[in-house]
Amino acid sequence: MKIACVGGGPAGLYFAISAKLRDPSHEIVVLERNRAGDTFGWGVVLSDAVLETLRRNDPVTAAAIQADFAYWDDIDVLRRGRSIRSGGHGFCGIGRKRLLNILQERAAGLGVELRFEVELEAPETLAGHDLVVAADGANSRMREHGARHFRPDIDLRRNRFVWLGSDRRLDAFTFVFQETPHGLIWIHAYQFDAETSTVIVECAPETWERLGFAALDSAATIARCEGLFADFLQGARLRSNAGHLRGSAIWLRFPRVHCERWFQGNLVLMGDAAHTAHFSIGSGSRLAMEDAIDLASRLGHGPLEQALAGYEAARKLEVMRLQSAARNSMEWFEHLSRYEHLQPEQFAYALLTRSQRVSHENLRLRDPAYLAGLETWFARRTTGDPEVAGRPPMFTPFRLRGLELANRVVVSPMSMYSARDGVPNDFHLVHYGARAQGGAGLVVTEMTDVLAEGRITPGCAGIWNDEQAAAWRRIVDFVHERTPARIALQLGHAGPKGATKLEWEGANEPLERGAWPLLAASALPWSPGNQLPRAMTRADMDAVSEAYGEAAERAAWAGFDMIELHFAHGYLLSSFITPLTNRRRDEYGGSLDNRLRYPLEVFRRVREAFPDPRPISVRISATDWVERDGLSGEDAVAIARVFAAAGADAIDISAGQTSPMARPIYGRMFQTPLSDQVRNEARVATMAVGNITEADHVNSIILAGRADLCCLARPHLSDPNWTLRAAAQLDYDGLAWPDQYLAGGEQLRRLSRRAPELTLRV
Numbered sequence: 001m002k003i004a005c006v007g008g009g010p011a012g013l014y015f016a017i018s019a020k021l022r023d024p025s026h027e028i029v030v031l032e033r034n035r036a037g038d039t040f041g042w043g044v045v046l047s048d049a050v051l052e053t054l055r056r057n058d059p060v061t062a063a064a065i066q067a068d069f070a071y072w073d074d075i076d077v078l079r080r081g082r083s084i085r086s087g088g089h090g091f092c093g094i095g096r097k098r099l100l101n102i103l104q105e106r107a108a109g110l111g112v113e114l115r116f117e118v119e120l121e122a123p124e125t126l127a128g129h130d131l132v133v134a135a136d137g138a139n140s141r142m143r144e145h146g147a148r149h150f151r152p153d154i155d156l157r158r159n160r161f162v163w164l165g166s167d168r169r170l171d172a173f174t175f176v177f178q179e180t181p182h183g184l185i186w187i188h189a190y191q192f193d194a195e196t197s198t199v200i201v202e203c204a205p206e207t208w209e210r211l212g213f214a215a216l217d218s219a220a221t222i223a224r225c226e227g228l229f230a231d232f233l234q235g236a237r238l239r240s241n242a243g244h245l246r247g248s249a250i251w252l253r254f255p256r257v258h259c260e261r262w263f264q265g266n267l268v269l270m271g272d273a274a275h276t277a278h279f280s281i282g283s284g285s286r287l288a289m290e291d292a293i294d295l296a297s298r299l300g301h302g303p304l305e306q307a308l309a310g311y312e313a314a315r316k317l318e319v320m321r322l323q324s325a326a327r328n329s330m331e332w333f334e335h336l337s338r339y340e341h342l343q344p345e346q347f348a349y350a351l352l353t354r355s356q357r358v359s360h361e362n363l364r365l366r367d368p369a370y371l372a373g374l375e376t377w378f379a380r381r382t383t384g385d386p387e388v389a390g391r392p393p394m395f396t397p398f399r400l401r402g403l404e405l406a407n408r409v410v411v412s413p414m415s416m417y418s419a420r421d422g423v424p425n426d427f428h429l430v431h432y433g434a435r436a437q438g439g440a441g442l443v444v445t446e447m448t449d450v451l452a453e454g455r456i457t458p459g460c461a462g463i464w465n466d467e468q469a470a471a472w473r474r475i476v477d478f479v480h481e482r483t484p485a486r487i488a489l490q491l492g493h494a495g496p497k498g499a500t501k502l503e504w505e506g507a508n509e510p511l512e513r514g515a516w517p518l519l520a521a522s523a524l525p526w527s528p529g530n531q532l533p534r535a536m537t538r539a540d541m542d543a544v545s546e547a548y549g550e551a552a553e554r555a556a557w558a559g560f561d562m563i564e565l566h567f568a569h570g571y572l573l574s575s576f577i578t579p580l581t582n583r584r585r586d587e588y589g590g591s592l593d594n595r596l597r598y599p600l601e602v603f604r605r606v607r608e609a610f611p612d613p614r615p616i617s618v619r620i621s622a623t624d625w626v627e628r629d630g631l632s633g634e635d636a637v638a639i640a641r642v643f644a645a646a647g648a649d650a651i652d653i654s655a656g657q658t659s660p661m662a663r664p665i666y667g668r669m670f671q672t673p674l675s676d677q678v679r680n681e682a683r684v685a686t687m688a689v690g691n692i693t694e695a696d697h698v699n700s701i702i703l704a705g706r707a708d709l710c711c712l713a714r715p716h717l718s719d720p721n722w723t724l725r726a727a728a729q730l731d732y733d734g735l736a737w738p739d740q741y742l743a744g745g746e747q748l749r750r751l752s753r754r755a756p757e758l759t760l761r762v
Contacts, residue, residue, distance in 0.1 A: 043192025088366025402613025422462025495572025
C-alpha cells in the first residue's frame with residue numbers, strides 16, 4: 001500500500017512506524033511543512049501506562065523514549081505560601097524535539113521516507129496514494145479542505161497561555177498559583193530533561209489584559225512572568241522559542257477540536273486534526289500515538305473503508321471519554337476564580353480531582369498518607385473538634401440552620417405512585433423506614449402534593465388534608481424513634497405535567513379517564529400529547545400559595561425535620577422559572593426577576609408556616625439542557641442567590657425535564673458541575689444529584705467542595721442499606737447498624753476486609 005502521512009508530529013511519525021512494523025511492504029512517506037528540527041513547545045508528558053502501550057507496540061521506540069525520560073511521582077500545589085504534595089502519580093516527561101528525533105530515526109530506519117518543507121494545500125496533490133493520513137495538527141489544512149464532510153467543531157477557549165522553558169529544576173509536576181491585583185495567574189510546570197523544564201503560564205483573558213501582556217513582545221513577556229513568579233523561579237530564567245512576536249501571537253488560546261466524521265474516501269484524520277484534549281491533562285501525544293496504533297493494526301485485514309470505519313468507531317469512543325475528562329479539567333482552570341475562597345488543602349484536592357478521572361479512593365491508592373492527613377483536616381474542620389481522627393468525608397456531619405445531619409448522604413426524592421387518594425400507606429412506612437435504617441443522614445420523601453389537582457398521577461402522595469398528615473406522622477415517628485436519620489418532606493404541584501398515568505403504565509402519558517384540569521404559568525402543554533393547562537390567574541396564585549402554606553403547617557405538625565420545595569422538572573413553579581414555558585406578559589413573565597416573583601411568594605409563605613430553626617431547601621433545574629433560550633448555569637447562580645437571600649438553607653441542584661426538547665449529556669456525576677458552579681459562585685449550600693452511584697463519588701464531591709450533600713436515588717432503590725454498606729467497605733465503624741442487623745453488618749465488614757472485590761460496589 002502506498003501511504004502519505006501529512007504532518008511530521010507524533011501522530012504521523014508513529015503511524016508510519018506502526019504500519020511499517022506490521023507490513024514492511026508499505027511505501028510510506030511523511031510530509032512535514034516545517035524544516036527538520038523545527039518544533040513548537042518544550043516538553044511532552046506521558047504516563048507509565050502509555051509507555052507500556054508503546055512498549056507492546058514497538059519495544060525499540062519505547063526503549064529509546066524511556067532512556068530520555070525525566071520521571072516524577074509527585075504533584076506539588078503552591079498556593080498562598082503553602083506547598084501541598086501528593087504522590088503516586090507516575091508521570092514522565094521528554095523534550096518534544098527529542099521525541100520527534102527518536103521517531104524520525106526509527107521511521108527512517110524502517111524505510112519510511114521523510115520530506116521536510118513540503119507545503120500541501122489539498123489532498124488532491126496526493127492522488128497517487130492509496131491512503132492519505134491527515135496528521136497535520138489542530139489547524140489541519142487537509143481537514144479544512146473536506147470540512148463539509150468532516151464537520152469539525154472548533155471551540156477556541158477563553159483562557160490565554162504561553163509555552164515557555166526554564167532552567168528551574170523540579171522534582172514534581174508543579175502548579176503555582178499567584179495572586180495579583182489584577183487576578184490570578186498560574187503555572188503548569190514539569191521537568192523534561194536534566195536541565196530544562198516546561199513552564200506553561202496561564203490566566204483568564206481579563207487578567208491578561210489588565211497585566212498588559214497584549215502590548216508586550218516575547219522578551220518583555222518573559223521579564224513580566226519572571227517578576228510575577230520570582231519566588232518560585234528562585235533565580236532561574238524563563239525563555240521562549242517564539243522569537244520577538246508580540247503578545248497576541250506569543251500567547252495562545254486552546255482550540256478544542258471535535259470532528260463528526262474522521263475519514264472520507266482514502267483520507268483519514270489522526271491526532272489533533274481529528275480531536276484535541278486540553279494540555280492540563282497532558283494527553284495530546286498519547287491520543288495521537290494510540291490513534292496511530294489502532295489504524296495501523298487494521299490495515300490489510302479487509303477493504304480499506306472497513307479499516308477506516310473500524311478505526312473511527314473504536315477511537316471515537318476512547319477519545320470521547322478522554323475529551324470529557326479534559327473538558328472538566330480545562331473548565332476548572334477557566335473558572336478558577338470560583339475556588340479562590342477555598343482553603344489551600346481543599347483547593348489542592350479539587351485540582352487533583354478536577355477531571356473526575358482521579359477520585360478519592362484512587363488518591364488513597366497513590367498516596368495513603370496524603371489522603372489520611374487530608375481526611376483528618378476535613379473532619380476537624382467540619383466537626384470543630386481538633387482531636388477527631390480522620391474519616392471519609394461522606395461521614396462528616398453537616399448543619400442546615402438548626403438541623404444537624406450525621407452524614408452527607410441523602411436518599412433522593414423518588415415518586416412511588418403508590419398512595420390512595422393522596423394518603424401514604426404501609427408501603428410508604430416500609431419504604432421510608434427501610435431507607436432511614438440504611439444509614440443515610442437525610443431521607444427526602446417523594447414529591448408530595450399540596451392539592452389534589454396538583455398530583456402528577458392518581459397514585460401520588462399528598463398533604464392537603466389532615467388524614468394525609470396523620471399518615472405521614474406515623475412514618476416520621478418511626479424514622480425518629482428507630483433510626484438516627486432525619487426526614488424531609490418534598491412539597492410540590494405538578495402543574496402542566498399533571499393528570500398522567502402511573503410511571504410503569506406510561507411515563508408522562510395523559511390519563512385516558514379521570515383527568516383533572518391543569519394550571520401552569522402559561523397556557524402551554526408540556527408536550528404536544530399532554531393536556532393543555534390554564535394560565536394561572538391572580539386568584540389561582542393566591543389559592544396555590546395558601547395551599548403550600550397549609551401543607552407546610554401540616555408538615556410541621558407531622559414532625560418533619562425539613563421541607564424541600566420542588567421548583568424543578570417542569571412542574572408548576574418550574575413553569576414560571578424557565579423561559580421555555582413562561583410566556584406571560586404581566587409582572588410574572590419576561591425577565592428572570594419577574595419569573596421568580598411567584599415562586600418567591602410561595603417560598604415566603606412556606607417559610608412563614610414552617611417554624612425556625614427547621615430548614616428549607618429548594619430544588620431547581622439548573623439548566624434546561626436546551627441550547628437556545630433555556631436556563632443556563634449562570635441563571636442557576638442568580639436563582640440560587642435570590643432564594644438564599646429569601647431564607648433558603650440549601651439549593652438542590654437538579655437539571656432538565658422542563659421540556660421534551662432537552663438534550664442532556666449523561667455520564668457519571670453529570671450534574672455535579674452545576675452544583676459546583678452554584679455552590680462556589682453563589683456561596684450557598686448545595687445538594688448534588690445525577691448519576692452519583694458510588695461512595696467514591698460522594699467522598700470526591702464533598703471534599704472538593706462541589707456540594708455539601710449528595711443525593712442518591714436509584715442506588716437506594718436497589719439497596720436500602722447503601723450507606724451502611726459503604727461504611728463497611730471503607731472500614732469506617734462510626735456508623736451504627738440497627739441492633740437487629742448487627743450480625744449482618746459484622747459479616748459485611750469481615751468480607752470487605754478479607755476480599756473487597758467480592759462485595760458489591762457502592
